[in-house]
Amino acid sequence: MSEKIVEIKNLVKRYGDLLALDHFNLEINQGEIFGLLGPNGSGKTTTINCLLSLLSFDKGEIKLFGEKMAPNKYHLKKEIGVVLQNVAVFEGLTVYENIDYFCGLYINDKKLRKQYVEEAIQFVGLEDYKKMLPPKLSGGLLRRLNIACGIAHKPKLIIMDEPTVAVDPQSRNKILEGIEELNRQGATIIYTSHYMEEVEQICTRIAIMDKGKSIALGTKEELKKMIKTGEKLTVEILQLSKEHKDCISKLPHVYQTEYQDNNLVIYFNGGKHNLVRVLEYLGENEISFGRVFSELPTLNDVFLEITGKQLRD
Amino acid sequence: MVRHIKYRIINFARDWGLLFWILVFPIVLGTLFKVSFGGYMENEEKFESIAIAYVEMENGDKNFSTVLEELSKEEGMLQLKRTDKSEAEKLLEEEKIKGIYRNDEEITLTIKEEGVYETILKTILDQYEQKKGIIEEIATENPTKLQYVVKDLADSGDYIKQKSMSNGNMDAMMNYFYALIAMACMYGVFVGGENVKHLKANVSPLAARRTISGTTKFKLIFSDFIASFFVQSVVLILALLYLVCVLKVDFGSQLGLVFLTTIVGGLIGISQGMLVYAITGKFNENIRQGVAISISMLESFLSGLMVGNMKNVVEQKMPILNDLNPAALISDALYSLNVYSDYKRFTQNIVTMLVMAAVFWIISYMLVRREKYASI
Numbered sequence: 293m294s295e296k297i298v299e300i301k302n303l304v305k306r307y308g309d310l311l312a313l314d315h316f317n318l319e320i321n322q323g324e325i326f327g328l329l330g331p332n333g334s335g336k337t338t339t340i341n342c343l344l345s346l347l348s349f350d351k352g353e354i355k356l357f358g359e360k361m362a363p364n365k366y367h368l369k370k371e372i373g374v375v376l377q378n379v380a381v382f383e384g385l386t387v388y389e390n391i392d393y394f395c396g397l398y399i400n401d402k403k404l405r406k407q408y409v410e411e412a413i414q415f416v417g418l419e420d421y422k423k424m425l426p427p428k429l430s431g432g433l434l435r436r437l438n439i440a441c442g443i444a445h446k447p448k449l450i451i452m453d454e455p456t457v458a459v460d461p462q463s464r465n466k467i468l469e470g471i472e473e474l475n476r477q478g479a480t481i482i483y484t485s486h487y488m489e490e491v492e493q494i495c496t497r498i499a500i501m502d503k504g505k506s507i508a509l510g511t512k513e514e515l516k517k518m519i520k521t522g523e524k525l526t527v528e529i530l531q532l533s534k535e536h537k538d539c540i541s542k543l544p545h546v547y548q549t550e551y552q553d554n555n556l557v558i559y560f561n562g563g564k565h566n567l568v569r570v571l572e573y574l575g576e577n578e579i580s581f582g583r584v585f586s587e588l589p590t591l592n593d594v595f596l597e598i599t600g601k602q603l604r605d
Numbered sequence: 606m607v608r609h610i611k612y613r614i615i616n617f618a619r620d621w622g623l624l625f626w627i628l629v630f631p632i633v634l635g636t637l638f639k640v641s642f643g644g645y646m647e648n649e650e651k652f653e654s655i656a657i658a659y660v661e662m663e664n665g666d667k668n669f670s671t672v673l674e675e676l677s678k679e680e681g682m683l684q685l686k687r688t689d690k691s692e693a694e695k696l697l698e699e700e701k702i703k704g705i706y707r708n709d710e711e712i713t714l715t716i717k718e719e720g721v722y723e724t725i726l727k728t729i730l731d732q733y734e735q736k737k738g739i740i741e742e743i744a745t746e747n748p749t750k751l752q753y754v755v756k757d758l759a760d761s762g763d764y765i766k767q768k769s770m771s772n773g774n775m776d777a778m779m780n781y782f783y784a785l786i787a788m789a790c791m792y793g794v795f796v797g798g799e800n801v802k803h804l805k806a807n808v809s810p811l812a813a814r815r816t817i818s819g820t821t822k823f824k825l826i827f828s829d830f831i832a833s834f835f836v837q838s839v840v841l842i843l844a845l846l847y848l849v850c851v852l853k854v855d856f857g858s859q860l861g862l863v864f865l866t867t868i869v870g871g872l873i874g875i876s877q878g879m880l881v882y883a884i885t886g887k888f889n890e891n892i893r894q895g896v897a898i899s900i901s902m903l904e905s906f907l908s909g910l911m912v913g914n915m916k917n918v919v920e921q922k923m924p925i926l927n928d929l930n931p932a933a934l935i936s937d938a939l940y941s942l943n944v945y946s947d948y949k950r951f952t953q954n955i956v957t958m959l960v961m962a963a964v965f966w967i968i969s970y971m972l973v974r975r976e977k978y979a980s981i
Contacts, residue, residue, distance in 0.1 A: 344817045346806050347978060370819030380810035382803075384619035385612060393612045397818035425619070441814070 295322040296358065297449055297480045298343065303352035305338055305504070312338045313349070314504040320482060320497075325475050327495030328484040329591060335504040336484040337377060340453050343482075344374065356449070370398050373447030373479075377454045379438045381426050388413065388422040391440050398445035412444035415473070417466060432463030439467060443474060450474060451482045456490060468494055488591040498591065502599050512591065519597040520547060521589045522562035525570060528582030529556050536577060543569055606828050609820075613832035623795055628840045631789035632847050638785060639852045642778040654684040655722045656702040658693035665708030668740045672733055673706065682725075706730070779943075782854050783936035784910035786867055789844050791901035791932050793837045793874020794881060798897055800829040801882035801969070807978045808886050822974050830875070830966070837871040857943040866942070866955065870935040873958050874901070876965035877931065883972035901932075908932035934958050 298320040305313040313335050320326045328336045341347040343354055345363040354361045356368050381390045391409045399405045413419055416436035426434060435455060443450055452471065456464045472494055475481055485491050491498055492512050500508040500515070508515055522545070532551050540556070541549045545563030549556065560566045567586050574581050617623065654677075661670055677685040686693075686702065693705040697715065703722040705715040714730050716723040804826060806813040815825055845867055848854045856863045878897055885893045907930050909915045916933055919926045927933040938954035 378810035384616035
């Protein structure tokens with residue numbers, strides 16, 4: 293059985309009348325890339341800040357590496373790397389100096405630190421920008437620097453709070469690849485985002501948060517199985533009678549159909565060969581059709597079905 | 606620790622906005638002062654004897670006459686003219702004298718306007734009234750020792766003169782430079798403020814990142830403070846060197862102590878900045894900066910940056926303000942170096958500044974050391 297790196301039990305955090313975390317529970321095992329997914333204000337950052345002992349909380353317990361977390365547990369803090377939502381670097385220090393400074397908050401050995409700093413620079417692809425000051429860097433490069441400052445000391449647990457906000461696609465891909473590489477190197481990662489595609493792409497297990505609660509937890513496959521929608525098929529049809537629409541609705545595994553703006557959308561709750569059956573029906577009934585799209589459910593569909601609202605609402 | 610301090614110093618040194626306020630601005634202001642007051646400073650007269658008329662009536666106190674004679678001799682503080690009442694009033698009206706002592710059944714002082722000289726005259730009379738009993742007693746019981754008592758009073762009068770000189774506008778132009786240095790020291794609030802911005806997790810993400818690191822908060826606070834003190838000291842020394850070497854401002858013969866005063870002043874500026882930012886931590890940067898600037902400018906104003914004799918006015922109306930105003934303490938310490946032959950007052954100012962800096966620092970530390978917050 294893998295070691296529990298993070299254990300959160302019954303965590304309650306209030307900001308005045310606002311209940312930010314409502315008896316929140318979470319366990320993260322060693323070697324996971326754990327995704328905390330939820331819309332803005334769902335409690336992701338509050339959870340992270342409580343985990344780091346930056347925020348006091350009203351009730352509950354937090355353990356890291358099997359030990360109760362507290363602000364003065366510096367030996368625990370040394371094992372954690374944090375990439376905050378906002379870029380947190382010194383504007384007056386170069387890329388190299390910034391990484392060296394933050395690495396130095398954890399690593400005292402000069403030789404080892406130098407090696408780690410060089411590796412971090414290489415890792416985030418900032419070799420050509422070592423001597424540049426942060427204000428001269430683009431948003432994407434700045435984010436990469438932010439990440440390098442958080443991971444240079446090779447922590448066992450890396451917490452990344454929305455590290456790709458306002459990042460260009462190229463940098464985003466680089467960051468996501470980097471996270472997977474860190475995980476391969478042995479780090480356990482907590483990744484918070486409201487971008488479901490990212491979480492879906494890299495996370496081995498996901499908790500979906502809303503209103504301070506974990507509303508679903510599991511692998512992405514397990515989460516998708518929690519909802520009714522198994523497949524969504526969209527077919528371009530210029531004219532479709534109500535009779536044909538009703539017949540299609542009665543095909544196996546179909547639980548809902550919508551016809552709007554010359555698009556027929558068919559929702560299946562599982563099953564195989566759904567597309568073939570629909571195309572056979574259209575062919576047999578000489579119904580002409582255009583483009584056909586088949587989509588598997590996303591985490592957004594999971595969130596939508598569980599909460600009744602979009603992730604980015 | 607050394608590496609922390611090194612990087613913090615580098616970061617300060619590359620902050621051009623900060624350097625403008627703590628280094629360039631005082632230098633520019635000093636240059637403007639020199640350009641504006643240069644001529645006055647060269648023509649500045651040293652302390653003049655205070656011309657007074659003395660009208661002694663038949664039943665007047667003879668001892669007072671002796672004291673005035675002494676004070677007229679001692680460094681010529683008073684320029685005494687014995688005359689009658691009408692002549693004295695005429696001289697006062699024509700502003701040839703600063704006041705009239707009339708020694709009748711009681712001693713009175715008549716002045717035409719309020720000012721430093723008039724204050725000195727009034728203080729001499731007050732001092733005499735306080736010691737009158739002792740003088741009379743000695744005159745009766747041991748007349749041979751009277752001269753020592755009068756000498757003591759004269760020394761006391763000399764002290765009053767010097768005290769008044771330091772607080773007044775006898776050397777008004779230099780007061781502006783003392784206040785300028787005080788202002789430069791008080792601009793340490795920006796440096797101290799920067800420290801807190803990078804230490805309080807509920808103020809900036811950078812502070813949050815440092816707070817959750819594996820380094821103790823004390824180490825972070827202390828290394829930041831050392832770095833900021835180093836930067837502020839270097840900046841102040843550069844500014845002072847510019848005033849002394851380029852503008853040729855004469856700070857007297859004890860330049861080493863002038864530098865010491867400035868460095869201690871910088872220490873209190875940083876500590877005050879830390880305190881202001883620690884207290885106003887929940888507000889946004891504009892408010893924090895506004896409060897810090899307002900306080901340092903008010904202190905500088907009260908120490909005489911804009912109005913040369915402001916410190917004197919404060920001394921008369923609310924002396925405790927001068928005792929609590931770090932900028933006034935700095936300018937007074939600088940002035941006392943030039944005025945007094947001993948270091949009593951200078952030491953008093955320096956010790957007060959050090960105590961204030963320590964108090965500010967300790968309170969700031971208590972407010973900043975926290976690692977856990979109710980909200981961020």
